[in-house]
Amino acid sequence: MSGRLVALAGGVGAARFLDGLVQVVDPDRITAVVNTGDDMVLHGLHISPDLDTVTYTLAGVHNEATGWGVTGETWTVMGALARLGGETWFSLGDTDLATHLFRTQRLSAGATLSEVTDELRAAWGIGVRLLPMSDDPVRTRLTLGTEDDGDGAEVEVEVEVDFQDYFVRRRHSVPVRAVRFDGAEAARPAPGVLAAIEEAEVVVACPSNPVVSIGPVLAVPGVRPALVDRRADVVAISPIIAGSALKGPADRLLAELGHESSVVGVARLYAEWAGTLVIDEADRGRADEVERAGVRCVVAPTVMSTPARAATLAEVVLGARR
Amino acid sequence: MSGRLVALAGGVGAARFLDGLVQVVDPDRITAVVNTGDDMVLHGLHISPDLDTVTYTLAGVHNEATGWGVTGETWTVMGALARLGGETWFSLGDTDLATHLFRTQRLSAGATLSEVTDELRAAWGIGVRLLPMSDDPVRTRLTLGTEDDGDGAEVEVEVEVDFQDYFVRRRHSVPVRAVRFDGAEAARPAPGVLAAIEEAEVVVACPSNPVVSIGPVLAVPGVRPALVDRRADVVAISPIIAGSALKGPADRLLAELGHESSVVGVARLYAEWAGTLVIDEADRGRADEVERAGVRCVVAPTVMSTPARAATLAEVVLGARR
Numbered sequence: 214m215s216g217r218l219v220a221l222a223g224g225v226g227a228a229r230f231l232d233g234l235v236q237v238v239d240p241d242r243i244t245a246v247v248n249t250g251d252d253m254v255l256h257g258l259h260i261s262p263d264l265d266t267v268t269y270t271l272a273g274v275h276n277e278a279t280g281w282g283v284t285g286e287t288w289t290v291m292g293a294l295a296r297l298g299g300e301t302w303f304s305l306g307d308t309d310l311a312t313h314l315f316r317t318q319r320l321s322a323g324a325t326l327s328e329v330t331d332e333l334r335a336a337w338g339i340g341v342r343l344l345p346m347s348d349d350p351v352r353t354r355l356t357l358g359t360e361d362d363g364d365g366a367e368v369e370v371e372v373e374v375d376f377q378d379y380f381v382r383r384r385h386s387v388p389v390r391a392v393r394f395d396g397a398e399a400a401r402p403a404p405g406v407l408a409a410i411e412e413a414e415v416v417v418a419c420p421s422n423p424v425v426s427i428g429p430v431l432a433v434p435g436v437r438p439a440l441v442d443r444r445a446d447v448v449a450i451s452p453i454i455a456g457s458a459l460k461g462p463a464d465r466l467l468a469e470l471g472h473e474s475s476v477v478g479v480a481r482l483y484a485e486w487a488g489t490l491v492i493d494e495a496d497r498g499r500a501d502e503v504e505r506a507g508v509r510c511v512v513a514p515t516v517m518s519t520p521a522r523a524a525t526l527a528e529v530v531l532g533a534r535r
Numbered sequence: 536m537s538g539r540l541v542a543l544a545g546g547v548g549a550a551r552f553l554d555g556l557v558q559v560v561d562p563d564r565i566t567a568v569v570n571t572g573d574d575m576v577l578h579g580l581h582i583s584p585d586l587d588t589v590t591y592t593l594a595g596v597h598n599e600a601t602g603w604g605v606t607g608e609t610w611t612v613m614g615a616l617a618r619l620g621g622e623t624w625f626s627l628g629d630t631d632l633a634t635h636l637f638r639t640q641r642l643s644a645g646a647t648l649s650e651v652t653d654e655l656r657a658a659w660g661i662g663v664r665l666l667p668m669s670d671d672p673v674r675t676r677l678t679l680g681t682e683d684d685g686d687g688a689e690v691e692v693e694v695e696v697d698f699q700d701y702f703v704r705r706r707h708s709v710p711v712r713a714v715r716f717d718g719a720e721a722a723r724p725a726p727g728v729l730a731a732i733e734e735a736e737v738v739v740a741c742p743s744n745p746v747v748s749i750g751p752v753l754a755v756p757g758v759r760p761a762l763v764d765r766r767a768d769v770v771a772i773s774p775i776i777a778g779s780a781l782k783g784p785a786d787r788l789l790a791e792l793g794h795e796s797s798v799v800g801v802a803r804l805y806a807e808w809a810g811t812l813v814i815d816e817a818d819r820g821r822a823d824e825v826e827r828a829g830v831r832c833v834v835a836p837t838v839m840s841t842p843a844r845a846a847t848l849a850e851v852v853l854g855a856r857r
Binding site: 258315332 | 632
C-alpha cells in the first residue's frame, strides 16, 4: 500500500491496532480520527480519554496493565485530593494530569481541540496524524434503566448519565436503555477529517466499541456519508469475538440496544458504510451470515495480545479491502 | 482579651502573624478575612494564592523557604507539563494542585468560594475561621508603564496585566502606574465578613501589602465603612520597615502610586479606618509623624523571623488598641 490511510478510533482496541499499523505503514501516511464523545470536564480540566489512550500508546508510554494512563505513573495529586475529601472516582495520575492541564490551558487560550491534539502529538514525537472527530463538544449520554436505591437494591428508574459516569463510576455494570450523542447535530467534523476520508486509500474502523466509540464518530454530520461514498475501501474489524467483547461493555451494549452481540450484529450495524468486516477465527462459522448482511468477510486472528499480532492484523486489514 | 478577633489578611506576612496569633488567642475566636484579588484561573483551575498561603501556614505545612506552596512538595505534574511545552511560569506542586482541583471541582458543582474555603480549612484541621473577602470575583489589575520590546530594551507603553502576571511572571520588577480591582463595585462581602467586623473586639490589619493585599479587601463594598465604624478597635501593623518591605513590592508600589514608602505613608493611607498603627522599632524616630497623621502609634519589634516573635507581636497588637 502506498496511499494514505484513515483509522476511526476509540480507546484501547484502536490504540493497539494503530500500534500494529505503524509497524507496517509509514506513520506519516496514517490519520487517526478519534472519538471525543467520552470527553469530560472534571476538576475544571478538559479530559479526552480516547485521544489520550491513542497518544500514550503511540508514544510508547501507555499503561498496559490498566488500559489507560501512562506507565510508571505516580499518584501524588490524587492522594492529596483524597485527603481533602475530593472526587477521586476518576483516577488521574500525575503525568496524565499534565496532559489535561496543558489541554485546558490551550483551549482557554483559544486553541481548538485539533490544535491542542496536534501539539500533544508533536510533544510526544508521534508520527501518526491525530484528529479529534470534532472540535465541537459532542457528549455521549446513556439512559440507564435501573438505579441503586441507596439501600443496595436496584429500582426501576430512567436516568441519563455522562459516559464516564456510566463507564468508570458505575463500572458499566448497569443496563443501558438508550444512547445519544449530545451536541452531535451541531458539531462539524474537525478540519481535515472529511478530506482524509475522501483521499484515503483505505479507511479502517478499528476494533472499538460500535455503540460508544465508533458511534459518536459516525454521528458527526458528514462523516457517515463520507464513509458510505468510500464503502468499498472501508475495512472494519469486529470488536466482538465469539459473542463477547475482550474488554468493556460492547457486547452488553449491543444486546441492550437490540442488536445481536456477534460479528453478524456488527456486520448489520456497519453494512451501510463498511465494505469489508474482519472477524476472528473463532467466528469462522458465522462468515456466511456476515456476507449475507452484505459485507465481505475476512477471517483472521484478531486478538492483539502482542505488538507482533497487532502488526499481523494490520497486514490482514491492508490486504482485505477491495 | 476574651472577645472575637478579625484579621484582614494577604499572603505570607498575614499568615505569619496569624501563626503567632493562634499561640496567644484561642483559634476559634479568630476570623481571617482574606484577599482574593490575586485569584486566577490557570490551566482551568481556580487558584486562590492568599487563601492557600494562610491555610497551609495554619495547617503547619507551608513551605517556609519559598513563601508559597507546601513543604516537602513534589513537582511531577509541572515536570511533565514542561516536557509538553506547557505554561510553567506559575509553579504548582503536586500537593498544591490537589487544592486547586478540589476548589475548582466544588465551585463547578455550585459551591461558593466561602464554602470551599471552609471545607479546605476543615480538611486541614484548622481552628481559625477563614473567609474570602468575597465570593464574587474581584481581580487586581495593574497598569504597567513600560514593557520589554522583545529585544531587551524597555519601551514606554501602557499595558494592564493581572496580578500574578505582574507578581510572578514579571517578578514585580516593572514600574506600576495604576492599580484597580476589577469587579469590586459589584462584589458583595462574603457571608459573615461584615458581621465579624461589627462583632469583633479587635480588628487587625495584618502586615500585608497595603496596595494589593489590604487594598482589595477595602474595595469590597461595605468593608471600609464597617472598619471606619470600628476605627478605635482597628489595629494595623505596618508592612513597611525603615522604608522597605521585607518581602515583595509593597515599598515600590507605594512610591509608584504617589504614597510615601514609610510608616508615615502607611499611617496616612490607613488613618481613615485604623485607630492604631504598630510600627517597627527601626521606625521609632517617625512615631510622632505617624501620630500627626491621626493614628495612635505603637512601637514594637515587628519582624516575625520566628513563630515566637510572631506570638510576641500578636501580644503587642492585642494590647495596643484603645
